[in-house]
Amino acid sequence: MPDDPRDERSVLIREVRQRLESLRRAGIDWFPTPLAAAPVSRRTAQHVVVAAAEPETPAAVAATPAPTITTAPSPPPASKQAPASSLFDAADFDTPLVPPDERLAQLAALAQEVAACERCPILASTRTQTVFGSGPPTARLMFVGEAPGADEDRLGLPFVGRAGMLLTDMITKGMGLRRDEVYIANVLKSRPPENRTPEASEVAHCLPFLERQIAIIRPQFLCLLGRVAATALLDTMLPLGRLRGRWHRYRGIPTIVTYHPSYLLRSPEEKKKAWEDLQLLMQAMGLKPPPRKKS
Numbered sequence: 001m002p003d004d005p006r007d008e009r010s011v012l013i014r015e016v017r018q019r020l021e022s023l024r025r026a027g028i029d030w031f032p033t034p035l036a037a038a039p040v041s042r043r044t045a046q047h048v049v050v051a052a053a054e055p056e057t058p059a060a061v062a063a064t065p066a067p068t069i070t071t072a073p074s075p076p077p078a079s080k081q082a083p084a085s086s087l088f089d090a091a092d093f094d095t096p097l098v099p100p101d102e103r104l105a106q107l108a109a110l111a112q113e114v115a116a117c118e119r120c121p122i123l124a125s126t127r128t129q130t131v132f133g134s135g136p137p138t139a140r141l142m143f144v145g146e147a148p149g150a151d152e153d154r155l156g157l158p159f160v161g162r163a164g165m166l167l168t169d170m171i172t173k174g175m176g177l178r179r180d181e182v183y184i185a186n187v188l189k190s191r192p193p194e195n196r197t198p199e200a201s202e203v204a205h206c207l208p209f210l211e212r213q214i215a216i217i218r219p220q221f222l223c224l225l226g227r228v229a230a231t232a233l234l235d236t237m238l239p240l241g242r243l244r245g246r247w248h249r250y251r252g253i254p255t256i257v258t259y260h261p262s263y264l265l266r267s268p269e270e271k272k273k274a275w276e277d278l279q280l281l282m283q284a285m286g287l288k289p290p291p292r293k294k295s
């Protein structure tokens with residue numbers, strides 16, 4: 001870090017330019033208000049955020065008119081702090097950002113590779129087909145689950161069984177998004193027989209496909225559903241109860257961990273905690289719950 005404040009300022013200006021250039025390549029070419037002209041120190045710059053990404057209360061969410069770039073007045077408590085969308089948090093990928101209009105073709109090529117994969121001999125010989133993922137290649141939010149089940153194996157799509165219906169409710173009724181606005185994938189692309197928990201070797205074999213999938217889509221937010229996804233992507237052995245309810249990062253992407261919908265079907269009393277996790281995500285994304293329908 002340079003000692004001369006002029007050097008510090010020029011470093012900051014260069015970083016802003018680089019970040020804006022990467023946002024432009026991602027298809028974001030304007031902001032409602034210009035960047036503040038006042039000089040900021042490197043310390044305060046770490047809290048420069050897209051303001052709509054971090055409203056603190058439901059009222060604040062409702063009052064937030066449009067995304068603006070501003071300086072956050074003070075960081076919220078660490079456990080609830082949304083590390084989202086900081087201009088200075090560069091994504092940490094080995095590969096360059098894929099232009100939006102090339103993502104579909106790259107995902108299709110990767111899906112073909114997955115369809116031919118036989119790295120896990122048992123899974124490859126028992127699956128009906130691989131289940132790659134679904135959603136727009138420019139999705140802002142990506143959900144990652146564990147592995148396909150019987151319905152997914154039959155239809156070739158992720159989360160289409162009972163757990164999928166619950167996930168759809170969480171996305172639509174809970175978050176106010178359409179299901180086709182988010183990308184949904186699993187750690188494993190082939191169904192484990194009898195829906196057993198994936199073995200460590202299977203996760204190790206398939207994880208590179210998921211990592212390439214995330215690198216192409218480069219979502220702004222990740223939501224990991226269940227222990228297998230959290231353990232695989234966050235490289236941790238902590239139990240899910242210790243991972244949920246706070247922010248993590250996967251390669252710089254702000255990431256939330258919550259319960260897998262299959263677990264919530266078996267343990268409905270945990271739905272309240274899952275809802276709390278989704279609310280953290282929604283606050284960071286600037287979303288508010290849809291109005292409840294009167295019964």
Ligand code: SF4
Nearest residue numbers: 117119120190205206
């Ligand atoms: S689970 Fe993944 S790595 Fe294993 S056979 Fe299927 S596609 Fe290949």
